Amino acid sequence: MVLPLLLLAGVVRAGDLAIVNARIYPSPDAEPITDGTVLVRDGRIVQVGTAVEVPDGAMVIDAGGDTVTAGFWNSHVHPLPLPLREAATRSPAELEFALRQMFARWGFTTVFDIASFPSGNTATLRGRINAGEVAGPSLLTVDMPFFPADGTPSYVKDLLDSMTAPSAEVATADEARERARRQLADGADGVKLFIGAIVDDGTGVRLMDLEIVRAVVEEAHRAGKPAFAHPTTLEGIEIALAGGVDVLAHPTPASGAWSAELARRLVEEGVALTPTLELFEIEVRKENAPEAVVERIAGIAQQQLRVFHEAGGQVLFGTDIGYSDQADTRREFERMAGAGMDWRAILASLTTAPARRFGQDSRKGRIEAGMDADLVVLGSDPADDPQAFSGVRYTVRGGEVIHPAPWHRP
Known part of the structure; x- marks a missing residue:
């Protein structure tokens, strides 16, 4: 469940953030992680996978099976x-x-x-x-x-x-x-x-x-x-x-x-x-x-x-x-x-x-522990249709939600 704060603010500041129930593409050449979680702390990805424990107090975005890629x-x-x-x-x-x-x-x-x-x-x-x-x-x-x-x-x-x-x-x-x-x-x-x-x-x-x-x-x-x-x-x-x-x-x-x-x-x-x-x-x-x-x-x-x-x-x-x-x-x-x-x-x-x-591949471009928490939640899977890349539900930059889509699902 997405916290109500997302409805009221243009940005949610970095802290513990978990994107759960997601189909995660860690990189373009990697196989997807189904029903996965991305855990973010202080602007960095700390854990990715199917057995990630979400800490108490973390802000949670439920992807509902939708796709997550790097920003x-x-x-x-x-x-x-x-x-x-x-x-x-x-x-x-x-x-x-x-x-x-x-x-x-x-x-x-x-x-x-x-x-x-x-x-x-x-x-x-x-x-x-x-x-x-x-x-x-x-x-x-x-x-x-x-x-x-x-x-x-x-x-x-x-x-x-x-x-x-x-x-x-x-x-x-x-x-x-x-x-x-x-x-x-x-x-x-x-x-x-x-x-x-x-x-x-x-x-x-x-x-x-x-x-x-x-x-x-x-x-x-x-x-x-x-x-x-x-x-x-x-x-x-x-x-x-x-x-x-x-x-x-x-x-x-x-x-x-x-x-x-x-x-x-x-x-x-x-x-x-x-x-x-x-x-x-x-x-x-x-x-x-x-x-x-x-x-x-x-x-x-x-x-x-x-x-x-x-x-x-x-x-x-x-x-x-x-x-x-x-x-x-x-x-x-x-x-x-x-x-x-x-x-x-x-x-x-x-x-x-x-x-x-541009010399930032040690920090950006992939979803893995230690990388900057730049993430996109898509409403559908680009493997089915590349135009899905334009159907953005959430944009997260450095652990901050900088775009909740106006038609987001609670």
Whole structure:
């Protein structure tokens, strides 16, 4: 029985927590534990199994046979919408509501902001979450991105102008290196390069100079941090490969199908991919394109994910939420399944793959003793339908319930 407190509060603070009567998937490649219990104390998992004694006084969530997985990662987000981009001045209630709608409602306990303004805003938001003032996910951030000279993307220019944000363009490798060094020293968890920036001056895509890419990536790697790239075109992918980028933030459907050889090269170079498949449907529909065109472009993105996955590439789940206003994850899971990813591969993209990629696999991504108590209770089993990953009943981050679903079962 779920304690009534869950009905009244947006967050339940860490202590002893037991999720009982659950079908537990400890990791994507593990067999499920049926009628199992996860016991949490002080933000860490202390016991998992079928013979776990629940201590007196523990808060108990009865899963009623439903599924429990490790907490989800969203590896492509932007805390740009209000109130999140005013993290220093907005109230905890405002910030918590936005964080729940964008992240916790969908099971995300860790998110990677891969471009935001103003500089330092996400770090401020992270500080308020970590201090216990605001309930929300673990936050990683690249802070401000790097745009090519004269290459501020047209689709964010008006927003940045309205914010009077400083230019994120870099014209030389020395300038780029110095800013990367500064942002990383100030606490950024990586860097983001718009290698192919879409502009509206008639040229289409502005490509970043390879020496600038190398300078920024070198600084990130020197600090032990990842480099993300927005490639846009096949030329952008070649620059990303030559520059040593770690993660492609999107596929490149405008450039046509990927070959098996390109996918093999990406895998050999250790490059991960965030598919963001639904985003392309959304963007093409903004142009009032016929549905046949929408499906053609979305289908190319799906093909690119398929050939990358078949080559053994590391896939990281991401939605581009914050640029996109589509928080619901159901369509993304449907598209990923249509690209040939089974439910275990999708679960890996949500859990073990990002934890490993971003150096947190000793703490996150699996359900076992000693790990952070980042957990998701789903209303149905994703082994039956991958869209079940979007049916989140409860989200637990560090032992705190940060999302009780409004339709929860008592």
